[in-house]
Amino acid sequence: MFRPxxxxxxxxxxxxxxxxxxxxxxxxxxxxxxxxxxxAAKNExxxxxxxxxRKIRYTATVxxxxxxxxxxxxxxxxxxxRYRGYIARAERIGxxxxxxxxxxxxxxxxxxxxxxxxALTKLGFVERNSTDSEDMxxxxxxxxxxxxxxxxxxxxxxxxLKDGANKIEDVLKIRDHIVKVRGDIERAxxxxxxxxxxxxxxxxxxxxxxxAEYVSPTAxxxxxxxxxxxxxxxxxxxxxxxxxxxxxxxxxxxxxxxVIAGFVxxxxxxxxxxxxxxxxxxxxxxxxxxxxxxxxxxxxxxxPG
Numbered sequence: 186m187f188r189p190x191x192x193x194x195x196x197x198x199x200x201x202x203x204x205x206x207x208x209x210x211x212x213x214x215x216x217x218x219x220x221x222x223x224x225a226a227k228n229e230x231x232x233x234x235x236x237x238x239r240k241i242r243y244t245a246t247v248x249x250x251x252x253x254x255x256x257x258x259x260x261x262x263x264x265x266x267r268y269r270g271y272i273a274r275a276e277r278i279g280x281x282x283x284x285x286x287x288x289x290x291x292x293x294x295x296x297x298x299x300x301x302x303x304a305l306t307k308l309g310f311v312e313r314n315s316t317d318s319e320d321m322x323x324x325x326x327x328x329x330x331x332x333x334x335x336x337x338x339x340x341x342x343x344x345x346l347k348d349g350a351n352k353i354e355d356v357l358k359i360r361d362h363i364v365k366v367r368g369d370i371e372r373a374x375x376x377x378x379x380x381x382x383x384x385x386x387x388x389x390x391x392x393x394x395x396x397a398e399y400v401s402p403t404a405x406x407x408x409x410x411x412x413x414x415x416x417x418x419x420x421x422x423x424x425x426x427x428x429x430x431x432x433x434x435x436x437x438x439x440x441x442x443x444v445i446a447g448f449v450x451x452x453x454x455x456x457x458x459x460x461x462x463x464x465x466x467x468x469x470x471x472x473x474x475x476x477x478x479x480x481x482x483x484x485x486x487x488x489p490g
Contacts, residue, residue: 240321240380243298243387251309254285254395261289261391264304268297270386284395291389298387305391312394325380332373339366 251257254277265272270293279285293301306314346359 240325240384241295242319242321242383243295244317244319244390245298245302245388246313246315246317246390247302247305247311248313248392248394249306249309249311250394250396252395254279254287254393257308257393257395258287260308261291261305261393264301265291265293268293268301268304270294270297270301279395286395287393289389289391289393291391292386293389295385295387298389302389305389308393321380321384325377328373328376328380332370332377335366335370335373339363339370342366 249257258277262272270291272289273292274290275288277285277287291301302314302316342359342363346356346363
């Protein structure tokens with residue numbers, strides 16, 4: 186009798202232990218399942234979320250001294266065409282016989298940007314070569330997210346206008362809000378297009394300066410400074426003489442008119458001067474005959490009888 190009771194007493198704690206372990210296992214199983222599901226959802230979201238490439242705008246400024254500006258300009262056009270770019274702006278300043286300067290604003294695909302830059306630096310002596318970059322990725326991604334939210338809002342407003350608006354006042358308010366949201370969407374889309382254009386094409390600001398006798402800069406010497414001063418003075422004298430000759434030639438057709446105008450001015454000046462002279466000397470000359478006539482009368486009493 187005691188043997189079955191003892192066996193039951195031994196089996197009862199074991200049963201309770203097994204039941205407790207089974208309950209803990211059942212409680213832990215859903216928690217593990219939820220964690221696994223959450224991790225899987227995060228992984229799926231990470232896979233579904235596209236990776237946005239970096240949006241970087243590149244700008245370069247290049248100054249080059251060349252032997253001949255015409256030849257260098259043709260080479261620039263060839264290089265731009267070779268690297269699938271285009272010239273947005275071009276200008277040349279100067280005339281034949283003087284140092285000419287040309288400027289170009291070049292747009293080139295970002296993939297060909299560095300190759301074109303290297304080719305342009307080989308046109309002559311490089312005085313300046315600077316590059317600048319602006320990372321626009323963060324603003325681009327933020328704008329994309331705001332655009333998605335605005336489109337969701339627009340869709341909800343359209344659904345509300347179709348199904349939930351009964352009063353005219355509500356309809357008008359919803360329509361006004363839809364118009365505002367649509368305007369924000371269009372502005373955001375235009376800004377995104379600008380980002381795409383600005384980052385897909387790089388800009389190169391090129392300046393070519395013509396100098397047939399250009400010498401690369403070295404440490405200045407006393408003799409070099411004297412030579413530069415003499416050359417500069419000679420160039421200034423030539424330019425002054427040339428300007429004087431050009432001025433004389435420009436004035437030559439006007440010389441007859443200038444001479445005639447001079448004679449007219451001189452005549453008018455003399456006539457005006459003669460009219461402005463005082464009349465006192467003329468009056469004195471008019472009184473002189475009267476004075477001579479009075480002299481015999483004064484001498485008459487002195488004569489006899």
